[in-house]
Amino acid sequence: MTVTAPPGYAAIVTAAGRGTRAGGGEPKQWRDLAGRSILARSLDAFAGFDRVVLVVHPDDMARAIRDFAGGVTIVTGGDTRAASVMAGLHALEGQATHVLIHDGARPLVGDAVIQGVIDALQGGAPAAAPALPVSDALWKGAGGAVTGTTPRDGLFRAQTPQGFALDQISNAHRLHPHDAADDVELALKAGIPVAITPGSEDNLKITFPADFARAERILGTAMDIRLGNGYDVHAFGPGNHVWLCGVQIAHEAGLVGHSDADVGMHALTDAIYGALAEGDIGRHFPPSDPQWKGADSAIFLAHAADLARERGFTFGNADVTLICEMPKIGPHAQAMQARLAQIMGVDASRISVKATTSERLGFTGRREGIAAIATAALIKA
Ligand SMILES: Nc1ccn([C@@H]2O[C@H](COP(=O)(O)OP(=O)(O)OP(=O)(O)O)[C@@H](O)[C@H]2O)c(=O)n1
Numbered sequence: 001m002t003v004t005a006p007p008g009y010a011a012i013v014t015a016a017g018r019g020t021r022a023g024g025g026e027p028k029q030w031r032d033l034a035g036r037s038i039l040a041r042s043l044d045a046f047a048g049f050d051r052v053v054l055v056v057h058p059d060d061m062a063r064a065i066r067d068f069a070g071g072v073t074i075v076t077g078g079d080t081r082a083a084s085v086m087a088g089l090h091a092l093e094g095q096a097t098h099v100l101i102h103d104g105a106r107p108l109v110g111d112a113v114i115q116g117v118i119d120a121l122q123g124g125a126p127a128a129a130p131a132l133p134v135s136d137a138l139w140k141g142a143g144g145a146v147t148g149t150t151p152r153d154g155l156f157r158a159q160t161p162q163g164f165a166l167d168q169i170s171n172a173h174r175l176h177p178h179d180a181a182d183d184v185e186l187a188l189k190a191g192i193p194v195a196i197t198p199g200s201e202d203n204l205k206i207t208f209p210a211d212f213a214r215a216e217r218i219l220g221t222a223m224d225i226r227l228g229n230g231y232d233v234h235a236f237g238p239g240n241h242v243w244l245c246g247v248q249i250a251h252e253a254g255l256v257g258h259s260d261a262d263v264g265m266h267a268l269t270d271a272i273y274g275a276l277a278e279g280d281i282g283r284h285f286p287p288s289d290p291q292w293k294g295a296d297s298a299i300f301l302a303h304a305a306d307l308a309r310e311r312g313f314t315f316g317n318a319d320v321t322l323i324c325e326m327p328k329i330g331p332h333a334q335a336m337q338a339r340l341a342q343i344m345g346v347d348a349s350r351i352s353v354k355a356t357t358s359e360r361l362g363f364t365g366r367r368e369g370i371a372a373i374a375t376a377a378l379i380k381a
Pocket residue numbers: 014015016017018019020021022029055077078079080081082084085102103104105106205206207
């Protein structure tokens with residue numbers, strides 16, 4: 001899921017730093033984090049914004065264009081973070097009402113953090129930024145020894161994205177063009193009150209070498225991806241129609257089964273149960289139970305989909321292949337996708353239904369029945 005920003009909201013992602021504290025051969029934002037660059041991950045979080053400005057170092061312009069051109073406006077930054085933000089604000093002049101300014105080095109910012117900032121701005125706050133209360137004791141130290149303590153009451157660890165009315169933060173940057181730790185500091189200097197919104201421990205800023213492993217751990221434990229497959233067969237018998245993937249199709253025969261014999265929906269249901277390690281349809285809806293005689297197979301699919309949701313999963317995608325000589329599936333595939341998506345409560349673009357013949361070989365080739373295979377991907381983020 002991505003946050004869909006209200007109209008007029010833009011984002012600036014700062015990525016012009018050199019990442020000297022992180023070490024490594026190249027600036028940290030261009031390094032790989034579990035298969036994708038840190039910067040790609042940071043930008044992804046703002047895919048639901050109408051306008052995104054990416055601020056990069058002049059040396060990185062070519063690869064920024066290679067990796068991100070099209071989706072975002074790319075500009076070059078300055079010697080300090082504040083100067084880089086200023087370049088981003090300049091590119092947005094007259095193009096937006098509000099702006100969220102984010103560190104390209106915070107690749108794990110979640111939807112809730114971004115939405116919290118938007119909600120505060122929409123609620124009337126002139127500026128809003130996420131933070132976490134300091135929970136450790138705070139010391140002063142010198143020469144490897146504690147020299148004093150500092151009360152932590154009322155202290156917060158600031159995160160990004162930090163959100164503002166565009167004209168106000170642009171003005172604050174013009175009034176105080178020198179470096180500042182963040183944009184909130186400049187806003188306060190310009191007299192703009194800033195609301196604190198919920199931050200997240202996962203929204204770390206990659207700063208030191210150990211932060212890469214920490215981010216990878218968060219990603220690794222945060223994602224639970226399950227794949228399941230399902231296979232089913234039903235024989236033709238007397239009748240004048242078949243049910244396939246929730247669509248009734250006129251045919252010279254029917255399919256024989258305890259329920260409505262919807263072989264495609266059964267394969268998909270089993271794929272979901274499989275991904276959840278929950279056995280198959282027979283375990284949940286025993287054929288020996290008369291109440292399922294002639295049942296609409298949508299009951300089974302909805303049960304499996306609900307079970308997945310109860311366990312905290314969303315659907316990545318599902319793919320069903322029907323294997324038969326007849327009836328022709330092509331003309332009905334779109335309706336099947338729509339019906340399966342409706343039952344599962346997902347967008348139809350995540351569901352595929354396709355068909356193949358078995359070149360007249362085997363039981364499907366002899367038109368004795370229909371087989372179906374299905375795969376389902378479940379994701380817990
Ligand atoms: N001149 C600068 C400096 C920083 N940043 C960006 O601001 C964010 C936060 O800065 P920081 O973590 O300090 O990044 P670096 O300046 O790259 O790190 P370092 O201080 O270790 O060199 C990063 O996404 C960084 O790329 C920027 O756009 N322009």
